[in-house]
Amino acid sequence: MLDQAQIDRLKRTDAGGFPVLSVYVNLQPGPVSLRNLPARIKDLLAQVEASSESLSRSERLSIREDVHALSRDIGRFGPDLGHGVAVFRSSGAGIDEQFALPGPVRDRAIVESTPYLRPLEAMIEHYQRYCVAVVGRRFGSIFRFSMDQLDTWEEMRDEEIRKANYGGFSGYEEQRVRARADEMAARHYRHVAGRLAELKRSDGGFDLLMVGGSDSHVAGLLEALSPDVADLSAGTFTIDPGTMTPSTVLEHARRVAAEWEVQEESRLVADLFDAAASGGTAVLGLDQACEAVNRRAVEVLYVQAGQITPGSVCADCERVTCETGTVCSACGGSLRGVPDVVDHLSESVRGAGGRVRHILNDGPLAEVEAGASLRYAVAMVDPT
Ligand SMILES: [Zn+2]
Structure with a gap:
């Protein structure tokens, strides 16, 4: 992998x-x-x-x-x-x-x-480590899902609830047996939830969780999750454990992950645009992003994946720019042309301790190609 x-x-x-x-x-x-x-x-x-x-x-x-x-x-x-x-x-x-x-x-x-x-780095950064838990009446099948690959992580099984023969029982007995079954189910959900919390803390851990099963089992497990694990929930899916195979689980996992990523990306981009609109803590556009990167002011560089714009790097002051001339407009040094200016911006951001986030789905960022959230607010230049 x-x-x-x-x-x-x-x-x-x-x-x-x-x-x-x-x-x-x-x-x-x-x-x-x-x-x-x-x-x-x-x-x-x-x-x-x-x-x-x-x-x-x-x-x-x-x-x-x-x-x-x-x-x-x-x-x-x-x-x-x-x-x-x-x-x-x-x-x-x-x-x-x-x-x-x-x-x-x-x-x-x-x-x-x-x-x-850059495309490889975008891919690595984009893939989250998911834990996929399919829960049934007395079992829990736990998988890891990342990089489009699904692997079995753990199989859990709790004691079978003794089959009750309702014939001949009074209403009271029947109620008692049902209450006992509910209690057993709740204990099973707590058992699975406890194991998920351990796996999250374990080596390797996971970033996000998805839960599958019948609607009532999914609801039961979600209710039993500890708050720190519940916070990682990326979505749920309905699956019949009787006919479940690794490939059907994989199909559900792909769909839930894709939906989560679309939502997450549009949330990030909306936050970036809000911050840029309210002034100071974010910039939009490739030129402005270059300028912020060169000042080492970038916390997170957001780039639209798949787009590619040539630019230059100054051999003397190391400035990364969309300029395509041969002389650096900042220091007069010589510019070296590069096929993908964002690739060099990304290197510079990472070198200065910032992060790079590739946005895969088309949205408002596609129109400006790049943006950046800044470590500190930029003083507004007085236009007069
Ligand atoms: Zn220069």
């Missing part, structure tokens, strides 16, 4: 001055069909060859070798690799890495001096 350690290792890879070709290919059938997959990859590679004309001879040869190597085995790109795939190659530097991705990506090919990792 994709993890931060793999990304960090790639980041430390030294390409020794050779260009690195990073290729992302979407493998999830959607608006674009998989039938034209080979054509899509060929297009990407043709763009790479065209844009590498300006490189030095040895760099161009390295890229050409990478393009030819990928063209030769276009056939190996298929949905069996995951929802998407990322390939990093530099024949000059001897780099050849491939990652199966847990989610869809935008098709893209980038040539830079280092592997282009």
